[in-house]
Amino acid sequence: MAxxxxxxxxxxxxxxxxxxxxxxxxxxxxxxxxxxxxxxxRIFDFFSSLDIPLTLFVIGKxxxxxxxxxxxxxxxxxxxxxxxxxxxxxLRDLSKQDIREDIKRGHEAIGELSSTxxxxxxxxxxxxxTTIMSILAELGYAYDSxxxxxxxxxxxxxxxxxxxxxxxxxxxxxxxxxxxxxAPTAPxxxxxxxxxxxSAEATKTPVEIPICTLPGLRFPIIGTSLxxxxxPTFKVLYPTLKLAHPDLINLxxxxxxxxxxxxxDHPRLVExxxxxxxxxxxxxxxxxxxxxVIGKDYNYLTLKDANLALDLRHDFLQ
Ligand SMILES: [Zn+2]
Numbered sequence: 001m002a003x004x005x006x007x008x009x010x011x012x013x014x015x016x017x018x019x020x021x022x023x024x025x026x027x028x029x030x031x032x033x034x035x036x037x038x039x040x041x042r043i044f045d046f047f048s049s050l051d052i053p054l055t056l057f058v059i060g061k062x063x064x065x066x067x068x069x070x071x072x073x074x075x076x077x078x079x080x081x082x083x084x085x086x087x088x089x090x091l092r093d094l095s096k097q098d099i100r101e102d103i104k105r106g107h108e109a110i111g112e113l114s115s116t117x118x119x120x121x122x123x124x125x126x127x128x129x130t131t132i133m134s135i136l137a138e139l140g141y142a143y144d145s146x147x148x149x150x151x152x153x154x155x156x157x158x159x160x161x162x163x164x165x166x167x168x169x170x171x172x173x174x175x176x177x178x179x180x181x182x183a184p185t186a187p188x189x190x191x192x193x194x195x196x197x198x199s200a201e202a203t204k205t206p207v208e209i210p211i212c213t214l215p216g217l218r219f220p221i222i223g224t225s226l227x228x229x230x231x232p233t234f235k236v237l238y239p240t241l242k243l244a245h246p247d248l249i250n251l252x253x254x255x256x257x258x259x260x261x262x263x264x265d266h267p268r269l270v271e272x273x274x275x276x277x278x279x280x281x282x283x284x285x286x287x288x289x290x291x292x293v294i295g296k297d298y299n300y301l302t303l304k305d306a307n308l309a310l311d312l313r314h315d316f317l318q
Contacts, residue, residue: 005306006249006298007209008291009055009081009145010043010223011122012036013254014062015269017087022272039258040069044076046258046284050291054078055303057122060085060106063113074114079302081120082106082141092129092177100135107139120303122146126211127176133195137204143307145250147183147196147210148176185210187248189312207312209303211252214241223253223287227278231289238293248306249298251291257283 015035018024047054056073058080063070074080084091085105094102103121111117119142123132128146136144183196190208191197199205212221214237221241229237241249260283261276270276301309 003247003309004298005247005301005309006251006294007055007301007303007306008047008052008251008253009057009122009303010253010255010257011057011083012059012062012066013083013087013256014059014065015264017059017124018256018269018273020089022269024268024272034264035255035259036066036069038263039255040066040072042258042280042284043255044072046287048076050288050295052291052295052300053302053305055081055120057081057083057120058106058110058113059083059087060109061087063109067113070113079120079304080110080113080118081122081145081303082110082118083122084124085109087124089125089127091123092127092132096131096135099132100138103132103135103139119143120145120307121206125176126180128180128195129177130193130195133190133205133208134192136206137192140204141206143187143207143209143303144190145209145211145252145303147180147208148213148252149181149183149185149210150213183208183210185213185244187250187307187310187312202313207307207310209248209250209307212241212245212250214244221249221251223251223257226251226253226290227257227275227283227286229290230286231293234290234293242297247310249294250303250306251294 056078058070070080082103083106085102088094088102091099091102107118121136121141121144123146126146126148128144133144179194179196184198187207187209188198189203190205191199192203192205195208214221256273258280259276260278260280261270264270264276
């Protein structure tokens, strides 16, 4: 098997997460299931038809509500990874004890769904810190996948947050540390003193598997931007992507990428998430073309298995 891997991960953020980001009123409990109800069956069908194994980043406090879907995911052999218990965007600003408690609660809630405990972590809003990494090391996590070295994303996010603040609105979103932008774009064993640097020594700090970006401007190659690319445009960009990510392409989606405006019937959310205006049928067509192109050169593995196959700690054991 060629040593080129691709991983598809999906953050299972519920509707209430988007209400928090966009400063909308808290959503009613009966509406909270909407994303999962539409997205999960599509995710199962779509990725089974392409024979792609998935890594699902699960929010601990949603486990009880979405138990049926999550047990089905576990039965299909998908990796269930930890996306914290509370999905607090400013996790890194909490005390070390509170961060540890939140990650541990997520770990326990998610671990109860399958026979194996989670070994992978992604922090909400790509907001990672060296403290969070040290806690993951203490808890025995093999990898983290939170670094998103993508200046255009942070410029857009900073502009939206600044505008919302000026206009008196509320958002629970929080900016990632600027060091994220100088982190490597390929997987690396993170330094115990600086999460954005490669470790020069043997360490228990997890391997960091950054989310995929294109070189140059570091255009994000994640679900929300993937459905803006039609097949011919993607084919033009693909050689550059391949050159920049020779070992692993780490593709990130969110559950909301598998629904559209018709499913949600929520005009205020569509205003804030214009990608919802693209129909699921159209998105499906674009995702499948892109995933098939990548699948010709890369073997799809879960992040856990890709991390094992890459074996980045090997060099320290010589
Ligand atoms: Zn999330």
